Amino acid sequence: QSALTQEASVSGTVGQKVTLSCTGNSNNIGSYAVGWYQQISHGAPKTVMFGNSLPSGIPGRFSASKSGTTASLTISGLQPEDEADYYCSTWDFSLSALVFGGGTKLTVL
Amino acid sequence: EVQLVESGGGLVKPGGSLRLSCAASGFTFSNTWMSWVRQAPGKGLEWVGRIISKSGGGTTDYAAPVKGRITISRDDSKNTLYLQMNSLKTEDTAVYYCAAHAVATAFGIWGQGTLVTVSS
Numbered sequence A: 001q002s003a004l005t006q007e008a009s010v011s012g013t014v015g016q017k018v019t020l021s022c023t024g025n026s027n028n029i030g031s032y033a034v035g036w037y038q039q040i041s042h043g044a045p046k047t048v049m050f051g052n053s054l055p056s057g058i059p060g061r062f063s064a065s066k067s068g069t070t071a072s073l074t075i076s077g078l079q080p081e082d083e084a085d086y087y088c089s090t091w092d093f094s095l096s097a098l099v100f101g102g103g104t105k106l107t108v109l
Numbered sequence B: 001e002v003q004l005v006e007s008g009g010g011l012v013k014p015g016g017s018l019r020l021s022c023a024a025s026g027f028t029f030s031n032t033w034m035s036w037v038r039q040a041p042g043k044g045l046e047w048v049g050r051i052i053s054k055s056g057g058g059t060t061d062y063a064a065p066v067k068g069r070i071t072i073s074r075d076d077s078k079n080t081l082y083l084q085m086n087s088l089k090t091e092d093t094a095v096y097y098c099a100a101h102a103v104a105t106a107f108g109i110w111g112q113g114t115l116v117t118v119s120s
Helices: none
Strands: A009-012 A017-023 A035-039 A046-050 A062-067 A070-076 A084-092 A097-100 A104-108 B003-007 B010-012 B018-025 B034-039 B045-051 B060-062 B070-075 B080-085 B094-103 B106-110 B114-118
Touching (some): A017 A084, A017 A104, A035 B106, A046 A062, A046 B106, A097 B045, B003 B106, B018 B094, B045 B070, B080 B094
Parallel strands (some): A009 A104
Antiparallel strands (some): A017 A070, B003 B018, B034 B045
């Protein structure tokens, strides 16, 4: 059982705005910056957001936010190439460990 | 070009040992916190452990399932991260990725991964 909870699957159509969530508690998301990672077809993960920062080369349609103990990744204007598994992670000070969510499979219809 | 390249994976028997390496280029490795993350077949991402920069103390933290069996180290003169794994179990079978932290609690750069298979 993951320390962070993500939807198992989310779907959307091309051009739509979709939001993926990552729920934790005050020991993790409530206290630390969250990373979001895209994994296409079980290839190497790629960072799409860390905290509120967009890595170089990542399209501006990706954005992130946090409210209390829930973090969110929003893709505005969904594209076919966004179909992937998305994972969130952050530090958990009660576990003294970095924890991941179970991942969300995003399908572009 | 910013890059992480893992090597050293392979087939090892239960109880055996393996050392993985991760060669970094294109960024200031010595100032960067580094982690190992693994992914078992058909499963999600799992953090293995991290080492912070020497300027930050050079300390390590490990995930509970591997604590006592692994050691993470770094050679800043070679821009290389290491993962020494001992007493390997079948459940350690996974693709192992090295990752450079962008901030203390999130990664920026990932390697391409190296497969470790523990089987008799």
